[in-house]
Amino acid sequence: MNTQQVGKVYLVGAGPGDPGLLTLKGLRCLQEADLILYDGLVNPILLRHTGANAERTARTGRGAHRHLDQDEINRRLIAAAKEGKTVVRLKGGDPFIFGRGSEEAAALADAGIPYEIVPGITAATAAAEYAGISLTHRAHASAVAFITGHEDPSKPKSALDYEVLAKFPGTLVFYMGLHQLPRLAAALIEAGKPAETPAAVVSRATTPHQRTVEAPLEDLPAAVRQAGVPAPSLIIVGDCVEHRQQLAWYENRPLLGRRIGITRPEHQAAPQIQRLYELGAEPVLLPTIRILPPESWDKIDATLDVLDRYDWIVFTSANGVASLLDRLWERGGDLRKLGSARTAAIGSATADAMRERHLQPDLVPDEFRAEALAEALTPHVAGKRVLWARANRGRDVLPNQLRAAGAELDELVVYHNEDVTGLPEAVLESITAGQLDWIGLSSPSIARSLNALLPQAARAHLGTSVRLAAISPVTAEAAREVGLPVSAVATEFTWDGIFDAIIAEERTAPLTGAEPGGC
Incomplete structure (x- = not known):
């Protein structure tokens, strides 16, 4: 007899594209899913x-014969739940607004599977608001209608009454209707909707590739055809559209539509991903190194037992902070172990990692590089015991200068960085096809690792369709030494500095043929 407990299925709305639009409950479901x-x-x-484990459910077949095997999806949900798993069915937009979530819920209910619906931000409201269109307005629209532009082909006749829609006292929003736009516009006008009614199509809403086309209803099909905007798109018809230019905000972002490679380790890339979305760009994860724990903790543990012997503890990366101080905590210690030791951080990211662990750095140089840190420490370290929590590899500038200044320096390797053995095939294809606009280089070792990973076909596009931005002059020099052309160099040696340098370069020398922003 099978006594295994039945699992649960969550039908979760993921929103229309911007990952920041996922709800907090949706996030919790993802974190708990099997x-x-x-x-x-x-x-x-x-x-x-x-x-x-995550699996993409995609349409099968070609052209008009493409279909989504909903029955198979239903069976997978039921079978996984019967195995005791927590299952998330992650759906674009909202599960119950043209998302077939109700069909999946009905199948689960019939099978006796526990489930919950987690609403998501539907494409209509998100697309309109990211395009600067208010679907309701006290002076123009007291109602809004969500309408499918692509009905079930098995239905004997359309359920849409265009005469009713033409008289509707508000805003009309058509989902999945891009390929039917000429027919939809003609049917509304024939039913009495004024041909000059303001209308718009919002394509790939809330993503870095969002584009909006505006025109009077009768001219909208031709305008969309000329602009060449792709699906998925929404069609919005109503007087509220005419206020878009005043309210538009998203399509004015400085890096809209750009695809930018983030070369730092994937588990540390969250701040850069968020920042790029704020700037309107699409982040592409392109890690060239991995961060690994030390091969042995013995030397680190022995050092942690005598931390109070040091006059200075120096950190040159957030990884060093995390490895040393988190290990201290895991062994039952806390910051009292530091005694009277003063601390130094190479830059703002490292300092922030210290502050997250309730340790305020005593020294942070104005320039975030080893030379500046060494210069700032030089007056303080003569005859002092200094501990440097470092990686297994790196430049020798800091230890050489500190020893020259009279410091008794101990170098403690608290983490390893290791080159990855290959880049994702999709990323290499994007570079080779010139579909990646920028790659950020955040250290000399990352520059050298990227160079080793790129095949000749990809390297041929560097400096032209794909440009490189370095975090510092030192990183730029390391990149050029191995033959990588650098188009922009940050003046603030952080990832935000890299993005600022890209924005500045885009303003003075935009990519040839690039089309940032909407139309």
Whole structure:
């Protein structure tokens, strides 16, 4: 007899594309899931929030014969739940607004499977608001209608009454209607909707590739055809559209539509991912190194027992902070172990990592580089015992200068960085096809690792369709030494500095043929 406890299924709305629009409950479901089945329109960056097995449910077949095997999805949900798993069905937008979530819920109910619905931000409200269109307005629209532009082809006749829609006292929003736009516009006008009614199509809403086309209803099909905007798109018809230019905000972002490679380790890339979305760009994870724990903790543990013997403890990366201080905590110690030791951080990110652990750095140089840190420490370290928590590899500038200044320096390797053996095939294809606009280089070792990982076909695009931005002059020099052309160098030696340098370079020398922003 099978006594295994039945699991549970969560039908979760992922929102329309911007990963920041996922709800807090949706996030918790991802974190607790054993299995995730996600739609093709879901932003895969959301899968960074889960350790579960994730499978994409995609349409099969070609052209008019393409279909989504809903019955198979239902069977997978039921079977996984019967195995005792917590399952998330991650759906674009909201599960119950043109998302077939109700069909999945009905199948689960019939099978006796526990389930919950987690609402998501539907595409209509998100697309309109990211395009600067208010679907309701006291002076123009007291109602809004959500309408499918792509009805079930098996239905004997359309359920849409265009005469009713033409008289509707508010805003009309058509989902999945891009390919039917000429027919939809003609039917509304024939039913009495004024041909000059303001209308718009919002394509790939809330993503870095969002584009909006505005035109009077009768001219909208031709305008959309000329602009060449792709699906998925929403069609918005109503007087509220005419206020878009005043309210538009998203499509004015400085890096809208750019695809930018983040070369730092994937588990540390969250701040850069968020920042790029804020700037309107699409982050592409391109880790060239891995951060690993030390091969042995013996020397580190022995040093932690005598931390109070040091006059200075120096950190040159957030990884060093995390490895040393987290190990201290794991062994039952806390910051009291530091005694009267003063601390130094190479830059703001390292200092922030210290503050997160309630340790305020005593010294942070104005320039975030080893030369500046060594210069700032030089007046303080003569005859002093200094501990440097470092990686297994790096430049010798800091130890050489500190010893020259009279410091008794101990170098403690608290983590290892290791080159990855290969880049994702999709990333290499994007570089080779010139579909990646920028790659950020955040250290000399990352520059050298990237150079070793790139095949000749990809390298041929560097400096032209794909440009490189370095975090510092030292990193830029290391990149050029191995033959990588650098187009922009940060003046503030942080990832935000890299992005600022890209923005500045875009303003003075935009990519040839690039089309940032909407139309």
